[in-house]
Amino acid sequence: MDTLRVRDAKDVEEVVRAAIANEQPLEIIGHGSKRSIGHAMVTNAVLDVSALNAVTSYEPNELIVTLQAGAPLADVLSLIDAKNQQFAFEPVNTAPLLGTSVSGTIGGMIASGLAGPRRIRAGGARDHLLGAHAVSGFGDSFKTGGKVVKNVTGYDLCKLLAGSWGTLSVMTEVTLKVMPKPEAERTLLLRGLDDAAANKAMTAALGSPFDVSAAAHLPKSAFRARTEGLGDIAGQGEALTVLRLEGIIASASHRAGSLRELLAPFGTAVVIGDAASSALWATIRDVLPFAASAALGAWPVWRIVCPPASGAALGTQLARETGGDIIYDWGGGLIWAALPRKGDAHAPAVRQRTNAFGGHATLIRADEDVRREVDVFHPQAPGVAALSERVRTSFDPKSILNRGRLTRSARA
């Protein structure tokens, strides 16, 4: 395998141009932390952007940070944390789930677009990417967006780059929105609800004026594994429904009280505060009950996005049919499903059930031989798939970048 460690955007241009001339596809990596997501790429040449790791500028008062794509996510999070700021979409650290040693780069965070519990209130990576410099599959550096929050100048290509898994362009530098960290957080815990009741409780909470910033449900089975971060909370091994409120202390406490009253029909909620609360949400964000090192570490894991009020119906069906474990986030709109090992990772059942509820499912963790047999990314309706392919071609006509990662049919 040939790995090319680029030093600047010019290098990236040069490598991509040479790849075009030699008809040699490239795998684009930062730290390679999410390499196991998607299909095996049809190439053995690697373009490594991890040396493009500078912080170009950080202006806390403007609420923006500009970074080279290879900047380590962990370092950037410490940098902005020191100014009491954060990426409001709570990027998922996939290292525990995928069993890698590193949590990846900023480029990988955007290209995968995996957002955590606050997605329902603050949006995803796509909502926080303000501008980008990138090299297309034409071998040309281009920029899109800008360094300000409010901008409608030209097409918003940032939206396409976020979640494109490196198939459209090689990002070299990005500008992201940062937000102040809340002063306080409070989490309500409801115990013992079944999935359907929990979904109703989360719907009631998210439909309330109390500005709930996260709503998740861990069914009883999620506690099969002893999970870091849950600590005493896991205690009795009962199902746990959790709702987060953030803001200034007086407000978070006040709303916690109001929400507790609202949810009284579902049981008496216990309220936990800052450190315990944030550890709990990090556990949910990073799907630690399904961690690679835990009891279900060898099971394939699906990430299913669906209309939130349908979450429980979909999740319980899947658990019943497959004997798998489910965790609900985003008020039911995000389902993490760890399903017993099987050659096809239960793909027909997952896809059929998910389609019936208007959702889509990504096989986020599976052995390579499973990924050879199963579509990792959700197949789209023919017209949308054709348009998406035309969009891809408009960036990378020779399919130089991460060829084969998104669709099995694209394999050479």
Place this chain on the structure above:
Amino acid sequence: MAIMMPASDQAVLARRAEIVAALRAIVPGEGVIDTPAEMRAYESDGLTAYRQPPMVVVLPDTTEQISLVLKYCAAHGIKVVPRGSGTSLSGGALPLEDGVLLGLGKFKRIREIDFDNRVVVTEPGVTNLAISQAVAHAGFYYAPDPSSQIACSIGGNVAENSGGVHCLKYGMTTNNVLGCEIVLMSGEILRIGGKSAENAGYDLMGVITGSEGLLGVITEITVRILQKPETARALMVGFAEVEAAGECVARIIGAGIIPGGMEMMDKPAIHAAEAFVHAGYPLDVEALLIIELDGPKIEVDELISRVEAIANGCGSTTCQISSSEAERNLFWAGRKAAFPAVGRISPDYLCMDGTIPRGALPKALARIRELSEKYQLGCANVFHAGDGNLHPLILYDANKPGEIERAEAFGADILRACVEFGGVLTGEHGVGIEKRDLMPDMFTEIDLNQQQRLKCAFDSQGLLNPGKVFPTLHRCAELGRMHVHAGKLAFPDIPRF
């Protein structure tokens, strides 16, 4: 007209009668308008300095009709300009002499309200405000609130990625839209996204939003709705210097406070607004901030006092805090009426829309003052201070020879300054025809070519709303051509592992 539109296709114009008849066969009855008198209503949008009657107006009732109209136009090489309520401030819906104007005005039904999933599924002709009104009984609203919200359509909001005073905290249209039904120029009907938080695959909804009617015709939209905050209160703070007001904005944000809205007006704007609505604005200040905090009462009360302390620390000369809804609305009345108020003190005005980094505000206002001297034209500034979005209103008199040209040159210089200061040409009004020719000041040819290639993926003939956004139109075949660079000795000096 200073802006050149694409040359009219004489062959199309020669076949006008035939085209009108074909369109009537698709949209029967009053849905096709072809008399000059009736078409006059469509010759302009909110950018009234530019007028052009279309070849014919079509007002379809159904998605199928839109599909057939587009299919027919694609087959016959006829240009199409989509139009919602026609409130665009950048000329996005300006008709073409040889084009079909496709009005979405009959798509005004809300199709579904789904409180459990917190979404509304609506047709594109429904007004922005009507969505909020339809869900108000359950305490919900649709957050983006452009100042034209009584009239502007949600379809137009998606096309322009509209903002509003509350987008600092609640985001623009793109952050509040989940899915759509779109008809491509080929007539193909696609559904993108839905009630889920995210789409599968590439974020097509994200790139359709703000595409200014160049990628497709939207026939249905799914928007997120939110619970209305429990309460809202506003502060009205005056400063003797613009710099102090700018510093106050920076310190509020720096303190981790994201107000629901944070607006600034300069002296000419304050005076015009006060004379019009008598909101009680102080007339002896250089800058006025209106800062609104919303949320639970306990939070709003606390943040109001924190913001008040910050304002005092920045040397505010006046500070009033609303103690009732009536008073809060009065604070806003002047700001919301700023455009018509300026319209009273000047025969005409041009409204600009650049964005700058917040910190560049004093610099930008100083530059605007210099330019005002240079062009000998007055300028009143209103400003979404929280997110750096400037709306300079350039005062001129269209009846005085040369003034409109001077006003446009003044405006172009302001927008160039925005780019120079690290900002962008348009924050929420769109490029349209107004800022089209300034695009090369912000983007290189390579940048613009990449955007146009995306256009080709949706509309390979370039028939949908041509002449908008891009200063030069390239044929898709030309854009798709790959220039293979010599790759013999590939990257000899790049480290390999």
